[in-house]
Amino acid sequence: MHHAAFVAPRGAHTACTVRHAADRGEWDDFQAILPAPHLTQSWGYGEAKRAEGWDVDRLVFELDGQALALCQVLIKRVLGLPVAARINRGPQFLVPHAAADVMCEVYKALRRRWSLGRRGLLLLAPGLEDGDVQRSLMRRAGFRPRGVAGWCSAVLDLRLGEAALRAGLAANWRNHLKVSERGGLVFDMSTSEEAREWMLARHAGHMEEKGFSGTSVGFLRALQRHVPDDFFVCRALLDDQPVAGMIVVRFARSAEYFVGWYGPEARRSKAGNFLLWNAAQAMRGQGCERFDLGGYSSSDGYGRFKQDMRGSEYRLLEEWQCF
CATH class of the missing domain: 3.40.630.30 (Gcn5-related N-acetyltransferase (GNAT))
Structure with missing residues (x-):
């Protein structure tokens, strides 16, 4: 209705x-x-x-x-x-x-x-x-402002189709994607328990290694329980071994890149470009019209990496409060 x-x-x-x-x-x-x-x-x-x-x-x-x-x-x-x-x-x-x-x-x-x-x-x-x-x-x-910056991200319009989206990529991003495709990487997407546990272990290890508090493993487990058919683990495989992975969540004709992990081989093989591109195309195959890149800051390298996919950028208001 x-x-x-x-x-x-x-x-x-x-x-x-x-x-x-x-x-x-x-x-x-x-x-x-x-x-x-x-x-x-x-x-x-x-x-x-x-x-x-x-x-x-x-x-x-x-x-x-x-x-x-x-x-x-x-x-x-x-x-x-x-x-x-x-x-x-x-x-x-x-x-x-x-x-x-x-x-x-x-x-x-x-x-x-x-x-x-x-x-x-x-x-x-x-x-x-x-x-x-x-x-x-x-x-x-x-409302009164809190002095906390707002959310910034970009959305790929998957309705444009693969050719138009590829043509819209920044030249260096597209070149790195070509390198990754020639390097023998294989894309894998799964909703299986094995893939989920692999990804959650990498995410937990990454937080511990880098000393930051990101999205908790407990929350990710709960999210998977509530949307089991919309919680995807995407991986880039090299010689049958995962070198990078991400969690993508589908919702309301949309999908969002939520959590990522990149191993030591990922940079050399350009697995980041390969994985993000193929995840977006896979979500298009799942019926999604929009792919949100999951937020970024243009002041850091990974933010500029996402910007070079040339999606439609949006920036939301800073945070506010009231009693």
Whole structure:
């Protein structure tokens, strides 16, 4: 069942209302018509966060009975009482390029839910593109900036087809891809337990070796349990041995590169180019229309590597808060 999406406000003084999503079916129906869905707002992602001690609220914003936007909220409780909430890349609007007054109504309604202090602190990484209009909108709605940079990534439009996507690659990236293809690498994609355990072990070892805290293995296990048919391990094999691997998650006609590992042979064989390119093409074969490169900073080498795939880059607003 599809739902009518809101187009324009019918009355300047009509307040936006908020309700909980009825069930997963309704949530997934809404996700299916989003112009630009985000993995962090998908049902499976929210369910997996429960493994890290979060509760989940899924909100639908309406005006005159028509849906404007939806938002997945993660809630932290102490002794049963909500003390903090987190929204990552939401709310999501059901029409592309929603008008500023429509967006403001949604954020005002969100702000009202936290206006009396009964729900604790709300930390918000908005699903809004970075810009002065959007920043002004957030202030009008009653939010304050936290000084934490927003999410930046790029999306490959898989509907363009393999030839057009390949032609769009930066010249050096395309040349490295050719080198990888001549070097005997083989692409493997699996949802098997063996592949999953191999990838989780590499991810855990990488975090320990480099001394950083990335996405937890516990969360990845929970995510796989909730979306077993949409949790893919992609590997680049050289002489039947994996030299690089990544986890790709499918959701709402989209897929996102989520976690990666690159072994000592990966750089020489250009396995990074080979793996990312073939993962995107495999997701196109799985019916996806969009492939999100999983976030990056243009100030580091790996970020520039992703940028050279020449996807449509987007940058979201910095983080905000309210009480």
